[in-house]
Amino acid sequence: MDSIANDGEPMNRATQPVAVPTAEVQRLATELHVKSGAAQFAVSADDLAVILGEVAQKYLGAASSTQAREFCLSLKIEELVLARACAAGNERAWEVFMARYREKLYEVGLQITREESAGRELSDSLYADLYGTGGRDGVRVSKLASYTGRGSLEGWLRTVMAQEHVNRYRRQKRLVSLDEETEEGTQYAAPTPTPASTVDPRLESATDEALAALSSEERFMLTAYYLDGRTLAEIARIVSVHESTISRKLDKLAKSLRKQILAALGRRGLSRRQAEEAIEVDVRDLTLNLRDRLAQDSPGAAFHKKSVEAPARDGGG
Amino acid sequence: MEKLPNIVRERLKVPAGGDHPDADLLTAFAERALPEPERSRVLTHLSRCADCRDVVALAVPPATDSVSLDTAYPAPWFHWRVLRWGAAVACVVIVGSAVFLKREAMAPKSASIAVVREEQQSEQLAYQHSDRRADVSSTPQMKESIPSAMRAEADKDAGQLRDRALKSALSPKLPAAPQAHPQALSVLDEKKQVVGGALGAGAASGGYVAGMKTRGVVAWDGAPQIIAETKKPAPESRAATDLTVLEKSTETVQLESAAAAPAPSLDNELSADKREAIGKAKAAIGAMQVQGQSESAEVSSNQATHSETVAQKMDRSKLRRSLVSRWTISADGQLQHSIDAGQTWQPVTVAEKASFRALSANGPDIWVGGAAGLLCHSRDSGFTWTQVKPSYAGTNLSADIAAIEFTDILHGKITTANGEVWITDDAGQSWRKQP
Numbered sequence: 001m002d003s004i005a006n007d008g009e010p011m012n013r014a015t016q017p018v019a020v021p022t023a024e025v026q027r028l029a030t031e032l033h034v035k036s037g038a039a040q041f042a043v044s045a046d047d048l049a050v051i052l053g054e055v056a057q058k059y060l061g062a063a064s065s066t067q068a069r070e071f072c073l074s075l076k077i078e079e080l081v082l083a084r085a086c087a088a089g090n091e092r093a094w095e096v097f098m099a100r101y102r103e104k105l106y107e108v109g110l111q112i113t114r115e116e117s118a119g120r121e122l123s124d125s126l127y128a129d130l131y132g133t134g135g136r137d138g139v140r141v142s143k144l145a146s147y148t149g150r151g152s153l154e155g156w157l158r159t160v161m162a163q164e165h166v167n168r169y170r171r172q173k174r175l176v177s178l179d180e181e182t183e184e185g186t187q188y189a190a191p192t193p194t195p196a197s198t199v200d201p202r203l204e205s206a207t208d209e210a211l212a213a214l215s216s217e218e219r220f221m222l223t224a225y226y227l228d229g230r231t232l233a234e235i236a237r238i239v240s241v242h243e244s245t246i247s248r249k250l251d252k253l254a255k256s257l258r259k260q261i262l263a264a265l266g267r268r269g270l271s272r273r274q275a276e277e278a279i280e281v282d283v284r285d286l287t288l289n290l291r292d293r294l295a296q297d298s299p300g301a302a303f304h305k306k307s308v309e310a311p312a313r314d315g316g317g
Numbered sequence: 318m319e320k321l322p323n324i325v326r327e328r329l330k331v332p333a334g335g336d337h338p339d340a341d342l343l344t345a346f347a348e349r350a351l352p353e354p355e356r357s358r359v360l361t362h363l364s365r366c367a368d369c370r371d372v373v374a375l376a377v378p379p380a381t382d383s384v385s386l387d388t389a390y391p392a393p394w395f396h397w398r399v400l401r402w403g404a405a406v407a408c409v410v411i412v413g414s415a416v417f418l419k420r421e422a423m424a425p426k427s428a429s430i431a432v433v434r435e436e437q438q439s440e441q442l443a444y445q446h447s448d449r450r451a452d453v454s455s456t457p458q459m460k461e462s463i464p465s466a467m468r469a470e471a472d473k474d475a476g477q478l479r480d481r482a483l484k485s486a487l488s489p490k491l492p493a494a495p496q497a498h499p500q501a502l503s504v505l506d507e508k509k510q511v512v513g514g515a516l517g518a519g520a521a522s523g524g525y526v527a528g529m530k531t532r533g534v535v536a537w538d539g540a541p542q543i544i545a546e547t548k549k550p551a552p553e554s555r556a557a558t559d560l561t562v563l564e565k566s567t568e569t570v571q572l573e574s575a576a577a578a579p580a581p582s583l584d585n586e587l588s589a590d591k592r593e594a595i596g597k598a599k600a601a602i603g604a605m606q607v608q609g610q611s612e613s614a615e616v617s618s619n620q621a622t623h624s625e626t627v628a629q630k631m632d633r634s635k636l637r638r639s640l641v642s643r644w645t646i647s648a649d650g651q652l653q654h655s656i657d658a659g660q661t662w663q664p665v666t667v668a669e670k671a672s673f674r675a676l677s678a679n680g681p682d683i684w685v686g687g688a689a690g691l692l693c694h695s696r697d698s699g700f701t702w703t704q705v706k707p708s709y710a711g712t713n714l715s716a717d718i719a720a721i722e723f724t725d726i727l728h729g730k731i732t733t734a735n736g737e738v739w740i741t742d743d744a745g746q747s748w749r750k751q752p
Contacts, residue, residue, distance in 0.1 A: 074350070112375050150350065151345040156341060165375065166368055166371050166372055217360055220360050227329055228367065238347070
């Protein structure tokens with residue numbers, strides 16, 4: 001089912017296994033082939049059906065024809081075709097891609113890194129990944145092949161750049177020299193034996209019980225605000241709720257959590273005064289083995305508030 | 318913001334299990350393109366994964382449109398913030414309404430006080446003039462010249478006398494006119510007639526005019542003679558409409574004077590002095606009767622009173638305008654008038670795109686002239702305008718009007734830029750061109 005790209009090279013698909021499209025998907029691909037403009041990128045209707053089947057299989061699994069049709073119609077077909085054609089090396093597709101997204105990549109890089117040199121470097125490295133580095137047997141492997149059209153191609157590029165930026169930050173954080181940490185005041189003490197936990201387990205369970213009752217959105221808002229230090233405006237943009245609503249909800253959540261924990265502690269045999277004292281105790285003052293309760297390092301100050309130096313090209317990507 | 322207990326912060330850090338959502342899912346989440354079940358799963362992961370939260374925070378496009386949707390947590394309408402602002406708005410509305418109502422209550426009083434003062438002043442001036450006329454017309458030789466003299470005087474003091482006429486009708490209970498010489502009183506009445514005509518169609522109703530006239534004319538048994546003179550053809554009177562009003566009034570007056578007049582035979586047998594004394598007595602009795610009739614007429618016609626009040630208000634405004642108004646033409650040919658003796662000026666639209674260069678104002682009688690023989694006339698201080706097209710012997714006035722001179726409302730002269738002189742003696746009804 002290979003089709004010929006403009007430059008004569010065989011179209012290279014991603015290395016994922018090719019899903020056999022269902023009849024419904026095949027019919028839909030035929031309908032959308034003209035609308036998607038796939039013909040100009042040497043993508044046939046069959047190729048499009050394969051792409052759609054692959055995406056549907058990834059997210060829907062076993063689904064009815066109606067569900068598959070609705071799902072496929074919700075995809076960004078035109079951008080999906082463009083991305084897959086670029087991944088296949090179609091020159092015409094690359095011309096269109098460069099014209100549309102080259103400058104936007106630089107803009108996004110600057111917005112993410114907040115520094116021109118770092119932003120340009122980030123976007124250039126992503127561009128290289130998108131074009132496809134040399135893979136096995138000279139077959140080009142492009143990151144664009146993983147684009148599935150759930151969101152816009154521009155948004156996907158932004159997310160990929162953000163992921164790369166976060167990864168770089170994490171790596172750099174771990175690779176910070178001891179000399180720098182010493183200069184910053186970090187001290188390295190001998191490891192101490194794990195102390196016995198002094199936190200009342202009833203308090204932990206009462207807190208877990210109260211947190212479990214929260215909705216995913218409520219928990220997200222709490223973590224984004226109290227743990228990540230995000231502003232109300234940033235949280236509002238993410239969850240598509242007005243900023244004032246976020247403020248009211250957070251205030252209400254904090255108060256209700258306190259009440260629920262007190263109530264749960266009361267059910268566990270603590271008096272009112274004991275429960276309030278238990279809540280007010282600062283956990284950070286206690287010697288507590290937090291490693292078991294933390295899956296990853298606390299970010300401390302949000303990484304976007306620290307400047308990330310552009311790594312050497314050899315270590316990048 | 319309410320402080321979160323530390324234990325809650327710590328428990329929130331418990332990591333999420335499962336795989337991280339791929340870039341497509343995070344993108345779709347950031348763009349609000351995910352169906353609800355998927356969105357909830359992504360949110361659950363985000364609530365437990367700091368890295369993915371960081372990625373999403375960076376991936377969300379910068380705010381270009383403000384997030385105005387408030388679908389998740391709408392504020393209750395009875396929230397204290399809403400009530401607070403509502404109370405503030407209510408207070409502003411109440412205070413504003415009270416101020417507005419107070420102003421409305423005060424406004425009529427001040428306006429009526431100002432009107433009464435103006436009427437009193439103008440009445441005083443009219444009395445002074447009537448005294449002078451009484452002196453002038455005391456001799457029999459002056460009787461014949463009264464009509465023309467009265468016309469001239471009426472033209473000159475039209476505004477002041479009209480004011481007195483209005484006052485007499487508006488406030489019948491005001492102090493009666495002082496006892497003046499019968500001839501002087503007749504002169505005043507004659508002026509009233511002319512002035513009443515000058516008010517035009519927009520003036521008081523015929524009944525009002527008749528009532529006023531009747532009172533004055535019956536007081537002088539020589540009135541029918543004067544009225545007869547005013548029935549002369551148009552050149553010696555004002556416009557045809559004015560004459561119509563006069564004629565109507567005249568007819569009404571003649572009937573009443575005939576009814577009230579004593580038997581001629583009896584008068585002829587009495588001496589002149591006695592006739593004069595009887596005449597005065599008749600005048601007093603007749604005045605009382607007529608006044609009663611006019612008052613009853615006014616009381617019985619409630620709707621007419623309302624319209625009269627409106628008309629009276631209009632006349633009052635016109636009167637005020639004529640008393641204190643000034644007229645001028647701006648540099649660009651715009652007619653302007655001032656109601657505060659020239660302190661401020663307002664433009665007056667006579668005709669669209671009309672430009673004037675000559676002006677003559679005689680109380681409420683305004684003449685303006687411009688290019689190509691454009692000539693406009695107003696008898697009511699500029700409220701309404703009539704374009705006049707002078708012609709003589711088949712020749713129309715078409716030259717640019719350079720100057721307009723009216724010595725009174727009847728007699729005027731127009732000078733054009735090319736030296737032509739046009740003259741009228743009948744307030745513009747007819748013109749002649751000077752050779």
